Each structure stands twice: as structure tokens, then as C-alpha cells.
Amino acid sequence: MAKKLTTARVPRRERVAFWNQAVSETFVDLGCIAGNDADSIEGEIDVRSFGGLQVSTVRSTAQLVTRGRSEVAAARCDAGYLVGVQTRGRCVVTQDGRSAEIAQGSLAAYDTQRPYRLELLGEFEQVVVQVPRLVFDRMRAPETLTARAVEGAGVGSVFLSALGSLQHVDDQVGPAIASSMAQGLEHLLLAALAPLDADAGSARRRLIEAHLEEHLRDPSLSVASIAAALHLSPSSIHRTFAHDGDTLMNQVWNRRLDGAYRDLAQCPKDVTLTQLAHSWGFANSAHFSRAFKARFGAPPSQLRHPRIR
Incomplete structure (x- = not known):
């Protein structure tokens, strides 16, 4: 199914309002302001749905597009991610304090659930693909992939070529074939983003x-507290450590036990095992002793320095 929205048949004084409504209905609630001190926006949007993906081609004059906190808070549903492929002109994408300039043949993604800004510099054409969130959730660090340019080379060029071909596929193609082709495009997009994800995953782990x-040693340390402190999602933290063969919190407990083991030979004699356990974030000394024995083969009382009673 395809549709076209254009300002050509709208009175000039009404075109900015029409354009704001058109882009908001096509994508998500947005605010558009004419660029280059113009008093109007001239543009058109070709919208096509294909195998569960929405692919829209936007051609227009310069403008500033913003999605603020109020629009995000008022959203009734999750529109996932948008991927903008610049086919003419230039665009600066800003989200989460990062900015990326994309020129012809480059692309950048942005998350509709967080505020973002697009500065479209002069007349432009951009192909925008609306991608379900679950596709990006396959990456290790999806929240770090936005507002980062992917150049049209390597796998990026393959994605751009496939996207261009997809736009020319007959609308009468069967739903099963359309779905398979759309999934193939999603896989190519993830492959194009993979180098960014690898770098971001390493940085996030550090x-x-x-x-x-x-x-x-903080007893309140948890995945939830780490996520809140670092502005990450709990799922992204789990993905970062998914290949370690153990959960993050089990690793935390083992690091604490290793620290307590080292301290056993250095504690002053008036420090009790309960105090030692508490100093390493264990709220329950009995649990500490059981965990210590499971890790080192003997309870902490048997491994204490002879000076400690």
C-alpha cells in the first residue's frame, strides 16, 4: 500500500501546518520549522509499507525537525527506531548528546522513544525506514547506535542497494515473499551497524x-542500581555480560568473596567475621559463610590468620 502527501496543492500560508501534520502522521509527533529564514516548507512524502516495514521517501526544503520530551511522553505506542538514509543533501542528526552529519549515501538511526533533532541543510531527499524495536534489541548496545553516521561503503552500501531495490518491487508480490525480503533488509541494517555496536559494547563494558x-562493597549494588546510575537499560547490561558464562551479579558476589578472602590475613584481630562480611556488601553473615565455603572449599573461620580468634 502506498500514499503520497504533498504541499503542492496547499495554499502557501498553510503549508508549514500541513507539513507538520503530514510528518507527524507518517512517523511520530514532530515539530518542523522552515530553514534558511524561509516562511514556508515545500515538500512531499511517498509512503510505502512492505513486509511489516514502512519505507518513506521525503523530499523537501530546508527545515529543523524536533521531537521533544512532551511528544515522547504523550506517545500512545512505541514507533521503534527510524533510520534515515540521505539520498540528496545533508542532515545533522542529534540524540543523547551525540550529533552525526549524514551526506548523500550515508545513514543514521534515531530512537523515537527519546528526544531527537534533525537539521536538514538545504533541499534534500531522505529515505526513512521505520524499524521495530525488537530488531535493534538484537544488538548488544542499541541505545548507543543512534546519531552515529554509517558511511555508504562496505555492508552499508549493500544495505543501501537492497533498500533501493526494495522500493521498486511490485506491490502485488505475495506477503510471504515481502516479509522475507523485509527481514533480509533488517539483517543487512544490523550488519551495517555491527561495527558501531562492537565499539559501543566495549565502551559500555568499561x-x-x-x-x-x-x-x-555497596550492599545495594544491583543491575537496577547500575542501570539507573549509568542511564542504561537493565537488558542492555545483561547483554553486555551475556557471553561471560555467568550472570553479572554472580560475578559481583565472587569478586566480593575474593576480596574477603584477601582480607582474612590482614584484618585486625578485633574485626569479626560478621563485620568482614558486611564490609564486603553481604547483609547476612550466614549466607556469606556458605558462599565462601562453596567458593573456597572451607568456611572463613578455618582460613583466618592465626592471630584472629
Whole structure:
């Protein structure tokens, strides 16, 4: 199914309002302001749905597009991610404090559930693909992939070529074939984003590791507290450590036990095992003793320095 929205048949004084309504209905609630000190926006949007994906081609004059906190809060449903492929002109994408300039043949993604800004510099054409959130959730660090340019080379060029071909497929193609082709396009997009995801995943792991080091002895340390402190989602934290063969919190407990083991030989004699357990974030000394024995083969009372009673 395809449709076309255009300002050509709208009185000039009404075109900015029409354009704001058109882009909001096509994508998500947005605010558009004419660029280059113009008093109007001239543009058109070709919208096509294909195998569960919406692919829209936007051609227009310069403008500033914003999605603020109020629009995000008022959203009734999750529109997932938008991927803008610049086919003419230039665009600066800003989200989460990052900005990326995309020129012809490049692309960038942005998350509709967080505020973002698009500055379209001069007349332009951009193909916008609306991608379900679950597709991006396959990546290790999806929240770090937005507002980062992917150049039209390597896998990126394959994605651009496939996207261009998809737009010319007959509308009468069967739903099963359309769905398979759309899934293939999603896989190519993830492959194009993979280098960014690898870099972001490593950086995020270093960030989490530094937080663990600083708060290892804090009894309130949890995946939820780490997520809140670092502005990450709990699922993204789990994905970061998914290949370690153990959960993050089990690793935290083992690091605490290793620290307590090292301290056994250095504690002053008036420090009790309960105090030692509490100093390493264990609220229950009995649990500490059981966990210690499971890890080291003997309870902490048997491994204490002879000076400690």
C-alpha cells in the first residue's frame, strides 16, 4: 500500500501546518520549522509499507525537525527506531548528546522513544525506514547506535542497494515473499551497524566495570542500581555480560568473596567475621559463610590468620 502527501496543492500560508501534520502522521509527533529564514516548507512524502516495514521517501526544503520530551511522553505506542538514509543533501542528526552529519549515501538511526533533532541543510531527499524495536534489541548496545553516521561503503552500501531495490518491487508480490525480503533488509541494517555496536559494547563494558569497582562493597549494588546510575537499560547490561558464562551479579558476589578472602590475613584481630562480611556488601553473615565455603572449599573461620580468634 502506498500514499503520497504533498504541499503542492496547499495554499502557501498553510503549508508549514500541513507539513507538520503530514510528518507527524507518517512517523511520530514532530515539530518542523522552515530553514534558511524561509516562511514556508515545500515538500512531499511517498509512503510505502512492505513486509511489516514502512519505507518513506521525503523530499523537501530546508527545515529543523524536533521531537521533544512532551511528544515522547504523550506517545500512545512505541514507533521503534527510524533510520534515515540521505539520498540528496545533508542532515545533522542529534540524540543523547551525540550529533552525526549524514551526506548523500550515508545513514543514521534515531530512537523515537527519546528526544531527537534533525537539521536538514538545504533541499534534500531522505529515505526513512521505520524499524521495530525488537530488531535493534538484537544488538548488544542499541541505545548507543543512534546519531552515529554509517558511511555508504562496505555492508552499508549493500544495505543501501537492497533498500533501493526494495522500493521498486511490485506491490502485488505475495506477503510471504515481502516479509522475507523485509527481514533480509533488517539483517543487512544490523550488519551495517555491527561495527558501531562492537565499539559501543566495549565502551559500555568499561563504563560498567568502572562503576562496579567503585561500588563493589555497596550492599545495594544491583543491575537496577547500575542501570539507573549509568542511564542504561537493565537488558542492555545483561547483554553486555551475556557471553561471560555467568550472570553479572554472580560475578559481583565472587569478586566480593575474593576480596574477603584477601582480607582474612590482614584484618585486625578485633574485626569479626560478621563485620568482614558486611564490609564486603553481604547483609547476612550466614549466607556469606556458605558462599565462601562453596567458593573456597572451607568456611572463613578455618582460613583466618592465626592471630584472629
